[in-house]
Amino acid sequence: MIRVDNISKTFDGKAVLTDISATFDEGRANLIIGRSGSGKTVLLKCLIGMFEPDSGDVWYDANRFTELDSDQQRTFRQQMGVVFQGGALFDSLTVEQNVRLPMDFFTSWNRNEKKDRVNFCLEKVTLPGVNRLFPAELSGGMKKRVAIARAIALNPRYLFCDEPNSGLDPQTAIVIDKLIREITVDFNITTVINTHDMNSVMEIGDHILFLSDGAKCWEGSNNEILTSGNKVLNDFVFASELMKRFK
């Protein structure tokens, strides 16, 4: 469980997040949605300590993350897996080395144990047999999946995904979404996903936080989102012709 208490963040005097509070439970897909520039990435980076909020607190279960210093935060992050928007795979390492890197650093497993774990993670994201390829040789969807495999390498308790399916075709996007939710439920981890994709929202939106201009505008689930009556949310949800017809 991750809890956010009254977080605010400004850049050069410009308010990017204002007074956001929320709770993200384990075992379900927690979505942060909103238009481009609404502050999703900044909020995610505040959660994982890549940005320091101006005020407010972040709690990881019983740990007050925001009171740790940067070295302690880094150590704490060994319990987190993060999937970045572009995948952020290490170009100079093969797929296998990418997934193995966290193990090289933080485990004392031997070569075979690491290899087994790498293969387990790659199978989990349905990508067996690509161990020796370099990131440049992978398609967009494969990169995202390798990034997920790397994020779950050390059995994280917390998983963060920044627009995991941006730039992917709708079918692949849904495969990725379902994969993330499946991992979340199977391992009972706390997962936070940034997205602006309504398909993902309808598919896996167990718990949704809607941001508008850096403020929490609405909170609920995908069952409630179509009938919320919230004007700003409706503008976002029913932006496309398809969703309008659906209404």
Next chain:
Amino acid sequence: MMRLFQNLGRYLIFIRRVFSRPEKHSLYFRQVFREIDKLGVSSLGIVAIISFFIGMVVIIHMTTSISNPLIPAYYNSFTTRDVLVLEFSSSVLCLILAGKVGSNISSEIGTMRITEQIDALETMGINSASYLVQPKIIGMMLIIPVLVIISIFIGLLGGWFIAVVGNMMTSADYLQGIRFDFHPYKVFYTLIKSVVFAFIITSVSAYHGYYTQGGALEVGRSSTLAVVWSMILILISNYLVTQIMIG
């Protein structure tokens, strides 16, 4: 001026992070050898070519400028040797390497920054500055003195080649000259310089790459800044070390 001090402060903090205790020594050790291979050994070709040609040109200058019958012929190769040992093979060579190696380091790390690979390392709990930069600095400080020694030998070989082929002096005179009045201290001095230059090139370039913000355009800009600043600092430190050790 303010910016300069800001950069200096940030640079010092960066260096402190680079040299904080590594998480896992075995990993760093392997990286050092990889960097020596990637940055140092791959520069052997350019070092050989430049040194050979400069050796040829310097001996031509010496024989045509010092054509006083009172001065023995071996003085030509004696002065050539000192030019190579004292300045060319350390200072000039490192200025050239600043262009080649510096831009390489800065663009590699800059690209990792803008594609969130550095963020990915940090979120895994890895000290990115230390993991990425420390092996480069140590590797370069080990390999550049070797390149300097190689450069001296190849430069002397180039001089010998043109002196003998061009009938400027006899092989015996040439060899006598390069052994005449030889002080190992001068080689020591030039090696010390090259270690200082190696540190400057690597750390300054890594610094500029590490703090790249934006996109591909800024990566290019960081590379330029890295090379320019490396060169300026090489020149300044060349003066300082010479003043201290020779002056």
